[in-house]
Amino acid sequence: MKSIFLLIVCSIFIASCGTTQTKLEAYPAMYDQRQPLSILVIPAINNSTAAEATDYFNVTISEPLSNTGYYTMPVEIVRDIFLKEGIVDSAMVKGMPASIFKKNFGADAVLFVTINSWDKNYAVISANVTVSLDYVLLSTTTNEVIWSYSSTVVLDTTAQSSGFIVADLISTAISTAAADYVPLAQQANYQAFVGLPHGKYSLRHGQDGQDSINTELKDSALAKE
Amino acid sequence: MIDLYKKKSALLAMFVIFIAGCATPNTGYYWENYSGTLYNYKKNPDDKTMDKHMVMLQNIINKNESKGARVPPGIHAELGYMFAKKGENALAAEQFQKEMKVYPESKNFIERIYQMLELEGDN
Numbered sequence: 598m599k600s601i602f603l604l605i606v607c608s609i610f611i612a613s614c615g616t617t618q619t620k621l622e623a624y625p626a627m628y629d630q631r632q633p634l635s636i637l638v639i640p641a642i643n644n645s646t647a648a649e650a651t652d653y654f655n656v657t658i659s660e661p662l663s664n665t666g667y668y669t670m671p672v673e674i675v676r677d678i679f680l681k682e683g684i685v686d687s688a689m690v691k692g693m694p695a696s697i698f699k700k701n702f703g704a705d706a707v708l709f710v711t712i713n714s715w716d717k718n719y720a721v722i723s724a725n726v727t728v729s730l731d732y733v734l735l736s737t738t739t740n741e742v743i744w745s746y747s748s749t750v751v752l753d754t755t756a757q758s759s760g761f762i763v764a765d766l767i768s769t770a771i772s773t774a775a776a777d778y779v780p781l782a783q784q785a786n787y788q789a790f791v792g793l794p795h796g797k798y799s800l801r802h803g804q805d806g807q808d809s810i811n812t813e814l815k816d817s818a819l820a821k822e
Numbered sequence: 823m824i825d826l827y828k829k830k831s832a833l834l835a836m837f838v839i840f841i842a843g844c845a846t847p848n849t850g851y852y853w854e855n856y857s858g859t860l861y862n863y864k865k866n867p868d869d870k871t872m873d874k875h876m877v878m879l880q881n882i883i884n885k886n887e888s889k890g891a892r893v894p895p896g897i898h899a900e901l902g903y904m905f906a907k908k909g910e911n912a913l914a915a916e917q918f919q920k921e922m923k924v925y926p927e928s929k930n931f932i933e934r935i936y937q938m939l940e941l942e943g944d945n
Contacts (some may be wrong), residue, residue: 635927656860660853663895671896678938703930
């Protein structure tokens, strides 16, 4: 557990070495009347090789997004409504005008999330998982991008050493295969929303304009669009 | 005297931990193990995992209400949706009403859920 926090601290530290901007400069629309109150999260688009990543992601996004001060529609219900409408793949939604979601769901903004990688790495007696996610928030009123960010988190899934290298090799492989990825997905989501200006339900609403964000993380989420 | 000093430093240490805990964005919601039971339900959808998640949603509601916090977005809606799946339409409607009461901006979304469930909405 300690190593997870260390890694997160490290990645935040590394991230902060790039060019920075204040949140107000980076996302002006999030500080005027264009700031959304309600957000519809489109079930994640999974470009990684791990099919199971989508579920891990979808069950862990409501908590950090709501904690940042937004009304968040439960992803599972949204997914069921989409299925009923014949939308089986979130990529189908990308071509639609965002205003549809204003009319049909009352959402002020839609959040697209792309899972770019969910890679399990095995070394001799250590193992980790790297998760990379891109977030793009579109206004349903103006169809413009009002927020974007990239998040990468590395989780150490190495098992505790038994003192015997063969046993360690086996248990490392097992632990990576069966690791509980829910907390990992949660950390990846939490880290992304550090870059999100706080919404109306947050105590920090309107007070984080001078917080700085990494310009590269903002741009790279858009570059892959 | 030494004891008092120890007490003070323990208090100080707790205070530091408390402040450090505030670093993550926080609106004061209590989520309990929401993601955990939701994931289990998604992975193995059966009566057992469904009931466990419903109990979790009810716990989240009770905890936030007892602590004087707002119930987090979507929790009433999700519980209502699960009641509807079980055919408990009156209980479902009660939860949907609560969601709209706490979050008036959810009105269109709740109407959309009614449409999907093909239930009669009286909102």
